[in-house]
Amino acid sequence: MNFDELLAAPQFSLPQADKDRVLGAQLRELTERHRSACADYRKIVDLIFAGGRQIETPADVPFLPVSLFKTRTLRSIPESEVFKIMHSSGTTGQVPSRIFLDRETARRQTLALSRIMTHVLGGRRLPMILVESDGIVKDRRQFNARAAGLLGMLTFGRQHFYALDEDARLSVDGLREFLERHGQEPFLIFGFTYLVWQRFFEVIAPLRIDLSNGILVHSGGWKKLVEQAVDNGEFRRRFREATGLKRIYNFYGMVEQVGSVYLEGDDGLLYAPNFADVIIRDPLTLDVLPVGEPGLIQVCSALPLSYPGHSLLTEDLGIVHHVDNPQSGRLGKAFSVIGRIPRAELRGCSDVLAATVGG
Amino acid sequence: MKLNAVIPASGVMDVEEFARRHRGLHGERTPFAADLLEFFGRFSRAIFQSREASRYPELTALAYWMRPAELERLRAEFHAAVPADTVVMPRGTVFHIPPGNVDTIFVYSLVLAALMGNTNIIRLSDRPSPQTDILVDLLGRQIDAGGSFEGLVSVVRYGHDAQINAALTELCDCRVIWGGDNTVRTIRATPLPPHALELVFPDRYSLAAIDAGAYLALAEADRPAIAADFFNDAFWFDQMACSSPRLVVWCGGENDVAAASSLFWLGLEGELEHRAYMAQPAVSVRRLGFSCEVAADQALSAHVHGRYFTRLVVPSLDGFSREHCGGGLFFEAAVESLEHLVPFITRRDQTISYFGFARRQLENLAGMLMARGVERIVPIGQALKFGRFWDGHDMLMSFGRYIHIITPRARKR
Numbered sequence: 194m195n196f197d198e199l200l201a202a203p204q205f206s207l208p209q210a211d212k213d214r215v216l217g218a219q220l221r222e223l224t225e226r227h228r229s230a231c232a233d234y235r236k237i238v239d240l241i242f243a244g245g246r247q248i249e250t251p252a253d254v255p256f257l258p259v260s261l262f263k264t265r266t267l268r269s270i271p272e273s274e275v276f277k278i279m280h281s282s283g284t285t286g287q288v289p290s291r292i293f294l295d296r297e298t299a300r301r302q303t304l305a306l307s308r309i310m311t312h313v314l315g316g317r318r319l320p321m322i323l324v325e326s327d328g329i330v331k332d333r334r335q336f337n338a339r340a341a342g343l344l345g346m347l348t349f350g351r352q353h354f355y356a357l358d359e360d361a362r363l364s365v366d367g368l369r370e371f372l373e374r375h376g377q378e379p380f381l382i383f384g385f386t387y388l389v390w391q392r393f394f395e396v397i398a399p400l401r402i403d404l405s406n407g408i409l410v411h412s413g414g415w416k417k418l419v420e421q422a423v424d425n426g427e428f429r430r431r432f433r434e435a436t437g438l439k440r441i442y443n444f445y446g447m448v449e450q451v452g453s454v455y456l457e458g459d460d461g462l463l464y465a466p467n468f469a470d471v472i473i474r475d476p477l478t479l480d481v482l483p484v485g486e487p488g489l490i491q492v493c494s495a496l497p498l499s500y501p502g503h504s505l506l507t508e509d510l511g512i513v514h515h516v517d518n519p520q521s522g523r524l525g526k527a528f529s530v531i532g533r534i535p536r537a538e539l540r541g542c543s544d545v546l547a548a549t550v551g552g
Numbered sequence: 553m554k555l556n557a558v559i560p561a562s563g564v565m566d567v568e569e570f571a572r573r574h575r576g577l578h579g580e581r582t583p584f585a586a587d588l589l590e591f592f593g594r595f596s597r598a599i600f601q602s603r604e605a606s607r608y609p610e611l612t613a614l615a616y617w618m619r620p621a622e623l624e625r626l627r628a629e630f631h632a633a634v635p636a637d638t639v640v641m642p643r644g645t646v647f648h649i650p651p652g653n654v655d656t657i658f659v660y661s662l663v664l665a666a667l668m669g670n671t672n673i674i675r676l677s678d679r680p681s682p683q684t685d686i687l688v689d690l691l692g693r694q695i696d697a698g699g700s701f702e703g704l705v706s707v708v709r710y711g712h713d714a715q716i717n718a719a720l721t722e723l724c725d726c727r728v729i730w731g732g733d734n735t736v737r738t739i740r741a742t743p744l745p746p747h748a749l750e751l752v753f754p755d756r757y758s759l760a761a762i763d764a765g766a767y768l769a770l771a772e773a774d775r776p777a778i779a780a781d782f783f784n785d786a787f788w789f790d791q792m793a794c795s796s797p798r799l800v801v802w803c804g805g806e807n808d809v810a811a812a813s814s815l816f817w818l819g820l821e822g823e824l825e826h827r828a829y830m831a832q833p834a835v836s837v838r839r840l841g842f843s844c845e846v847a848a849d850q851a852l853s854a855h856v857h858g859r860y861f862t863r864l865v866v867p868s869l870d871g872f873s874r875e876h877c878g879g880g881l882f883f884e885a886a887v888e889s890l891e892h893l894v895p896f897i898t899r900r901d902q903t904i905s906y907f908g909f910a911r912r913q914l915e916n917l918a919g920m921l922m923a924r925g926v927e928r929i930v931p932i933g934q935a936l937k938f939g940r941f942w943d944g945h946d947m948l949m950s951f952g953r954y955i956h957i958i959t960p961r962a963r964k965r
Contacts, residue, residue, distance in 0.1 A: 233848040240847040241840075241855050258841040265848065476833030477859040479840065489837070508837060537834035537879065 195219075196495055199467045200304060204312045205458075205523035207467050209516045212525055213250040216470055219495040220503055221248040224255060227501035230269035234501040251470050251493040252481050254504040259290070259449055262502065268293035270499045279341055281448045290449055295499040302452030303345070305496055309454050309466050310349050313442055314408060320375035321350020322368070322407075324384025324393045326357045339385065341451060342412065346383045356393065363396045372402070379406050385413035386443065390423060398435040405437030412444045412454075416532065425461055425529075445530050449502050453494035455528075462514055462527040468495040471528055473513055474506065487512040487531055508534050553715055558676070559692045559707035567719045570708065574723055579671035579703025580642050583952060584627045587699055588667055593620040594697070598690045605686050609788075614656045614687075617938060618663055626667065626940070626948070633949055640952040642669035643749065644725035649675050649717075649739060651730045654793070655683035659691075660938050661728055661947075662705060668951035672705045673720055718742045726951065731755065731794075751950055753943050756794035756902035757874045760785070760932060761890060764804030764812035766908025778907060779819035781933025785905055787829065788936060792878040795903040795928065795935045799883040801869075801893060803908075809886045817856075817863060824860040831860050835879035842877035849873070869896040894920045901925035902943060905935040 242255035281290040445455040453469040490511040599615035646665040650658035854865040861880035927944040
């Protein structure tokens with residue numbers, strides 16, 4: 194199977210053993226490609242990962258810590274071929290990641306996202322509610338992760354309704370109007386998880402608004418909700434009870450691998466599309482962990498041609514729950530994201546001088 | 553312009569008011585006055601007896617360093633250091649600016665200055681720290697416990713404020729700035745009174761040197777002790793103390809170095825296992841990220857990522873970068889013999905902790921360093937041990953003023 198066939202095949206249809214082989218071959222090619230085109234990548238792979246040879250399955254592929262895209266300029270194309278630079282929307286004081294895309298990689302990302310989304314949305318463009326203000330897409334020069342994610346999703350909808358104003362307040366009247374017109378047929382709701390909860394759900398929950406024909410797609414992490422003791426199960430249950438909304442799809446993805454989206458199944462677990470996979474590693478030894486053991490998430494994707502980001506060690510913790518479970522309706526690994534690794538707390542710093550009694 | 557006076561506990565007050573009060577104090581004493589020794593001896597006991605303090609090994613170490621017998625020893629050293637034709641008196645007021653993140657430094661700095669009879673102003677940052685709070689509380693109690701220690705030490709807290717720094721600097725005869733190159737640069741922008749002196753402790757780099765042959769000659773039963781000592785030097789402050797080793801240099805032939813190195817790291821791993829050392833996931837990831845950076849930027853001959861630490865072997869020390877991420881990452885290099893280290897040493901280098909060298913070899917090395925760097929050469933296990941000689945200063949005697957007395961020679965009749 195080549196890349197196009199992986200993309201064309203029904204998503205989530207590959208048994209893990211087949212995926213290991215097919216995706217392993219794709220990733221082997223990409224490793225070679227980036228090794229010869231990106232000097233930094235070659236030096237890192239040659240020293241830290243013994244040259245990245247002997248790749249059979251995704252687990253054999255060298256993995257770059259995702260933080261490297263913040264500190265270094267990593268690309269496998271000449272500067273003249275850079276079509277777009279993606280930035281992570283890093284919080285204040287943090288250096289954002291910079292991801293260099295050429296036209297082909299950008300095209301693959303768009304295509305890939307579309308293959309994944311049509312799996313749950315069908316082929317039609319649905320009327321769409323965006324839990325955002327329209328301000329975010331007006332400034333198209335800033336391709337941060339949030340704007341890029343939103344723009345990527347716009348194409349799956351029509352008659353877009355931006356439900357929030359500039360101050361992130363929900364327009365309840367606007368929402369009622371939208372539902373009057375489109376509420377009787379399938380419609381799409383998209384937004385970032387914490388906005389969907391705090392700015393959308395919490396406002397409409399007491400209002401008896403019917404969203405039972407809706408399909409909610411959301412992403413962006415649970416950190417802010419965990420503080421309010423809302424996890425994925427609670428999120429789904431409360432939506433169902435208050436609005437009748439049952440078709441809810443969380444997804445996991447990152448600006449360093451746009452297009453490789455891990456979409457939630459009906460069981461509330463995340464699944465890798467055909468052209469991507471996750472591997473869980475022991476954070477200390479970096480060894481691959483078996484099913485059921487929590488560890489660092491490594492993400493592999495066959496999409497990145499223009500930058501060496503086809504295999505990345507994230508700073509997220511996750512767990513694979515089962516593999517090729519026939520009951521889930523999807524093949525491959527089913528996993529969930531637990532959260533970020535706790536920040537490093539080093540006692541001193543370079544300013545520091547310690548004093549003690551020697552041995 | 554306000555600061556928070558913690559000792560004496562006057563609360564938030566105008567800096568002008570603080571300065572006015574400070575000028576009115578007559579806290580100076582003669583060096584090593586009996587009541588000073590007694591005061592710090594009591595402080596040491598109070599730390600030993602504090603249940604809270606006992607939770608922090610660095611506080612116990614401080615109390616041990618300040619115990620009465622050690623203060624007596626320091627007094628003897630002081631008398632030995634005073635030349636026959638001089639009398640040593642205090643400089644006056646010492647203004648201490650300790651680092652924001654090593655909680656015990658301010659006490660070490662204070663003790664040496666106070667024993668010389670100076671009055672002291674200590675600026676603490678607003679960063680919360682249980683260790684600092686315990687020390688400030690116990691120090692305040694010693695002052696309240698009686699005796700006339702008013703003015704011996706004032707502890708104030710304020711954020712980064714150049715104007716307050718300037719106002720307090722105006723009061724001092726000696727300023728002590730503990731580190732971070734940036735801190736030193738920032739505070740130095742405030743000029744000292746013309747007569748005043750300054751001691752600065754900027755960022756430093758430290759390494760360990762081991763004679764491969766001597767290490768291999770160790771009986772197997774003696775190797776764990778070296779591992780334990782090295783653990784203390786490197787891991788107590790997550791390798792972020794400036795005297796903690798970040799580079800290990802092996803001295804000897806290729807085969808000896810290979811054999812000694814593999815035994816040494818195996819031993820360290822055993823020590824960490826034995827202590828059930830809690831390695832942090834984020835630190836492991838940071839080590840991997842840093843290793844990738846180094847691999848892209850400089851020549852390396854090997855990389856080994858372990859559960860507790862990472863080794864990066866460099867083929868040569870030429871062009872070696874002293875960048876470091878802390879948290880258990882060791883660069884490793886080999887030289888034929890100790891003197892081959894000399895061209896590598898720069899002013900940034902502070903401590904060489906060693907194993908397997910005779911005093912003669914170490915003095916030979918020191919004698920070749922000229923103005924390059926390295927101001928401490930200590931056995932492995934003592935890298936973090938504080939002393940009066942630090943960063944090339946004799947801190948104790950720097951806090952004193954020499955009065956040179958010349959009497960006419962007896963004339964021949």
